[in-house]
Amino acid sequence: MEVLVINCGSSSLKFQFIDSVKEEVLAKGLCERIGIDGGRLVYQREGYDKITTEKQMADHTVAVKMVLEALQDEENGVIKDIHEVEAVGHRVVHGGEKFSSSIVIDDEVLKGIEACNDLAPLHNPANLIGINACRALMPGVPMVAVFDTAFHQTMPQKAYLYGIPYALYEKYGIRRYGFHGTSHSYVSRKAAEFFGFKPEASKVVVCHLGNGSSICAVKNGKSVDTSMGFTPLAGVLMGTRSGDIDPAIVDFLYHKGMTIEEIHSLLNKESGVLGLSGYSSDFRDIEDGVAEGREEAIRALDVFCYGVAKYIAGYAAAMGGVDVIAFTAGVGENDTGVRERVCEYLTFMGVKFDAAANNVRGKAAKISTDDSTVQVCVMPTNEELVIALDTLALVQ
Numbered sequence: 001m002e003v004l005v006i007n008c009g010s011s012s013l014k015f016q017f018i019d020s021v022k023e024e025v026l027a028k029g030l031c032e033r034i035g036i037d038g039g040r041l042v043y044q045r046e047g048y049d050k051i052t053t054e055k056q057m058a059d060h061t062v063a064v065k066m067v068l069e070a071l072q073d074e075e076n077g078v079i080k081d082i083h084e085v086e087a088v089g090h091r092v093v094h095g096g097e098k099f100s101s102s103i104v105i106d107d108e109v110l111k112g113i114e115a116c117n118d119l120a121p122l123h124n125p126a127n128l129i130g131i132n133a134c135r136a137l138m139p140g141v142p143m144v145a146v147f148d149t150a151f152h153q154t155m156p157q158k159a160y161l162y163g164i165p166y167a168l169y170e171k172y173g174i175r176r177y178g179f180h181g182t183s184h185s186y187v188s189r190k191a192a193e194f195f196g197f198k199p200e201a202s203k204v205v206v207c208h209l210g211n212g213s214s215i216c217a218v219k220n221g222k223s224v225d226t227s228m229g230f231t232p233l234a235g236v237l238m239g240t241r242s243g244d245i246d247p248a249i250v251d252f253l254y255h256k257g258m259t260i261e262e263i264h265s266l267l268n269k270e271s272g273v274l275g276l277s278g279y280s281s282d283f284r285d286i287e288d289g290v291a292e293g294r295e296e297a298i299r300a301l302d303v304f305c306y307g308v309a310k311y312i313a314g315y316a317a318a319m320g321g322v323d324v325i326a327f328t329a330g331v332g333e334n335d336t337g338v339r340e341r342v343c344e345y346l347t348f349m350g351v352k353f354d355a356a357a358n359n360v361r362g363k364a365a366k367i368s369t370d371d372s373t374v375q376v377c378v379m380p381t382n383e384e385l386v387i388a389l390d391t392l393a394l395v396q
């Protein structure tokens, strides 16, 4: 079955067209600057060069239309007819407590997603716009919503409640939700199987380390705790996001004269590795800085790796041990130095790191020694494929 996977932002739309049975990407791309000047579509058929088309896109319906035309293009397309799009899988950021798994979209589901808009005001409305645009252009084609939060709905109450009045949880749904669920679900399963464990009888910690980072404790195939919280701002330090801080800092900065909007921007866009290093959010630049002995790079990387290690050790307590630690996403898959520094902290719990095996990027690999009590691996994530596979499973 050929599935179009859509990841819609407020002014952008990423897509992949996937043969979900063969698990192969046929084409992929991105529409940028939708609804504003300078719109463009970047399209790439697998194995071919990227093609960029500059064109104004008034709204997301126009963008989806351009994507469908590109897929059917005589020269570079991969289908002859729009009906070859057999299903559409939509990434939806927030499913609240309503959605604990992927679901076929109907009017009721749309209302449910809309009801979660409050929880992800920047993302869910954009996701809905994408769904509505696809429904308008492909009537009758089954569509599936795959939520970033759904995988974490198995967390026990002790992991998802915050220490604030319970009434606020009841009234507003303030609790830990967790994100990157499709990645944690896929990578935890793959990593368990990689070492010969059955996912349903394994304890895996997934370190999804990218621009946004989150750690997840996956016990017997289910998320039991995760580092992101009510929003994706919580948890470990990230590229530009602060991760966990004392909430009183917000109050303090407010009284120093910053507005709530300024503080929001500071914590989301100017903090993290960028804020600590003062020069970059990109871990490649940070590693270069460390190699040059730059103090500011060393401090940023130290805070990051220390924080990741503390989460992993904490999740060992949460699960009563760990069988497998998996590193994934841009930093986890590529930054050999981060993996080494994080694992150095974990020797006390039986992690024996294989420095020679660690010299690997972007592919599945064991990076612990044979006599390591806890197995460690690199496991590439593939969120689009998970969306395509969930869509296939539900539509079939």
Ligand code: AMP
Pocket: 209, 210, 211, 212, 239, 281, 282, 283, 284, 287, 329, 330, 331, 334, 335, 336, 361
């Ligand atoms: P993601 O959000 O998963 O796409 O990850 C993007 C991040 O991965 C970038 O900001 C880089 O910091 C990081 N990254 C990509 N390649 C490398 C590399 N070779 N070494 C270190 N970090 C990398």
